[in-house]
Amino acid sequence: MNLLYWLEPWEPSPTVVIAVLLAAVLFARGVRKAKVSVARQLSFWFGLAALYVALHTRLDYFFEHEFFMHRAQHLVLHHLGPFFIALSYPGAAMRAGIPFAWRQRYMRPALQTRWVRATLDVLFHPVVAVVLFVGLIYxxxxxxxxxxxxxxxxxxxVMNWSMVIDGLMFWWLVLDSRPAPPARLSPGRRILMVVAAIPPQIVLxxxxxxxxxxxxxxxxxxxxxFTWLSPMRDQQIGGLLLWIPGSMMSVIGALLALRHWMRLSARTRLRDEKRADVTTSARKPTPSSALHANQH
Structure with missing residues (x-):
């Protein structure tokens, strides 16, 4: 029994293969054009590989026949995989991976339609994002x-894909490193959002x-x-996986959001200091102007 045996899908799904391949091709193409660090590339590939393993390998048999394994699967689909993909900030690279003509002809007009923009505004609202993130688990x-x-x-x-899509949306909002705008949320709201998701996970x-x-x-x-594992012990381990690792992922997300906030605040202070220096320099009289004033 080798590694290839475990990588064989328990229940083959063309949807998983197409979705993972499409994401991989777009990112690989975009990396050639966009500036993506090695650390970000590793983060993306790790997250994508984690999603594939949790969705399309022989491990799926165990996910379907043990509660604690099912919780481990959803920990990867809802937390770990989307977290590392969002941490890689792959938006620019994947956008660059789409042919320019396709972006101009199909992608941009579709994103500018009223119903798409309204749908995204609702889904990416911080309250809706938290309710969906926690509500789907419940x-x-x-x-x-x-x-x-x-x-x-x-x-x-449907259950597994809903966890993946919701996890990507949630962590995309939380781990966005840009200021607002262009980011949808300010750094402070990102922190509040991820902190609000922690207590319901602990309670459940x-x-x-x-x-x-x-x-x-x-x-x-x-x-x-696993016939040697009693139903109650299986259930307890599953509860612990939701209670501790799930909550810890949210804590790590909050710390990263706080780090982005501090970095953006430092940049703002530096810009303000530079503007103040320029203004002060402009107001200081030059030697020639001072001499001219003394002569009068």
Missing amino acids: FWLLSPIHFVAMLDWRLYR GAFIFFSPRELYPVYSICGRA
Whole structure:
């Protein structure tokens, strides 16, 4: 049993292959034109590879047959993978990877339409972003909904893709290093946004961990991958994964947002100091003008 065995998809999905290949090609093309550091490139490729492994390998069997493995999968899809992709700031590179004619003819007109701009304004509103980020976790962990999602392959894929897309949107907002504008949110609002997402994750993780009964019997009904692990222990480990690593990712995101805020504040102070120096220099009398004033 070698590495290639584990990289084989448990349930092949053309959607995953096309989406990952498209992102990889656009970024690889854009890196040749846009200025992207080695660290940012590594961050992007790590995040994209993490998403592929969590969506399209033999590990998917374990994600479907153990609750704690399912939580590990969603930790990657909703937190880790999107976090590292957003941390690489790939927007400029991926935009540069699109042929110029396509950008002018299709991309720019589509983004300028009223309904697209209105939709993006709603989805990227900080309150909506936090509610979606936390709400999707709660929604898919509601016991009746989770039961159906783990049995219906179509709903299962909708669940996973919703976590990926929402994670990308959320971390894109939080880790944006630019000032506002052009960024959608100011640095202070980014910090508040990610901090607001921490307590609900802790509460839900603690509830699952301390629950005295089995909340997700679908894994016992369908057969567990690890027969040596009791249902309650499986559930407790899953609750811990949501409680601690999930919350810690948000804390790290808040610290990075704070770092961007301090950097942008320092730049603003430097600009203000330069303007003050220029103004002071302009007001100081030159030797010739001072001599002329004394003669009068």
